[in-house]
Amino acid sequence: MYDTPNLENKVVTNETKISARGCQVYYGDTHAIKDVDVDIEDKTVTAFIGPSGCGKSTFLRCLNRMNDTIDVCRVEGDITLDGEDIYDPKVDPVQLRAKVGMVFQKPNPFPKSIYDNIAYGPRIHGLAKNKADLDDIVEKSLRRGAIWDEVKDRLDAPGTGLSGGQQQRLCIARAVATEPEVLLMDEPCSALDPIATAQVEELIDELRQDYSVVIVTHSMQQAARVSQKTAFFHLGNLVEYGETGQIFTNPQDPRTESYITGRIG
Ligand SMILES: Nc1ncnc2c1ncn2[C@@H]1O[C@H](COP(=O)(O)OP(=O)(O)OP(=O)(O)O)[C@@H](O)[C@H]1O
Ligand SMILES: [Mg+2]
Secondary structure (H helix, E strand, O other), rough: OOOOOOOOOOOOOOOOEEEEEEEEEEEOOOOOEEEEEEEEOOOOEEEEEEEOOOHHHHHHHHHHHHHHHOOOEEEEEEEEOEEEOOOOOOOOOOHHHEEEEOOOOOOOOOOOHHHHHHHHHHHHOOOOOOOOHHHHHHHHHHHHHHHHHOOOOOOOOOOHHHHHHHHHHHHHHHHHHHHOOOOEEOOOOOOHHHHHHHHHHHHHHHHHOOOOEEEEEHHHHHHHHHHEEEEEEEEEEEEEEEEHHHHOOOOOHHHHHHOOOOOOO
């Protein structure tokens, strides 16, 4: 009933980038993520789908320790990035989040110039030796964010003055400026119109050449269009995970089938 996903290039197994084993998340007494095991591949777009409240955002936030910032939240189990435990006390969450960048539902540019939005992370992490270096990083990141041509003549203008779709591409450019290895996106297109959504989807497809991308989406058409792997969550459980084409055309679990055919959600 949805667009048939493009099955070319779909059945490729890439190296594991992030691995979760026995992941549990609690908010006080609420058990929001239940014993999730998953291997997320490098150079792949992975979609997280499932009904509202099933735990997609909660699990996504485990992958760069954003849940650390929520007081009542407790994460258990093992999560590794390239085999290294990201919850090890030796890991600095700020450094981790530069490697595992995040883009949110609502575009959230800093109240700074377009240039400074991008330069902020590289400055903090000491990625530029001098001004020329920083200029290079800013240009390269804006190009990666597919927004350079639209902003190159107004880099000093405030990022908040851009359109919603431009702001979201600016936020993606900001996320790639710190040279991340993984990009987490929580419903990145839900505030965008169809044209801006198509631009961001095209960008996501390009980004997977270099990164592991994980996208939470409520749009099954979007999951089918942009992802190679899909994970279906339901009531805190990871019910089914596999090739996107297979999940949408031949789901193995009745709960997945009900969701994708619109019976639950
Ligand atoms: N900060 C919080 N404090 C307490 N409970 C929370 C918090 N954030 C999420 N929860 C609960 O955890 C469960 C999973 O929520 P989560 O936001 O991860 O779902 P979701 O799948 O992203 O939903 P949606 O599609 O609506 O964004 C829900 O029961 C939710 O009420
Ligand atoms: Mg959510």
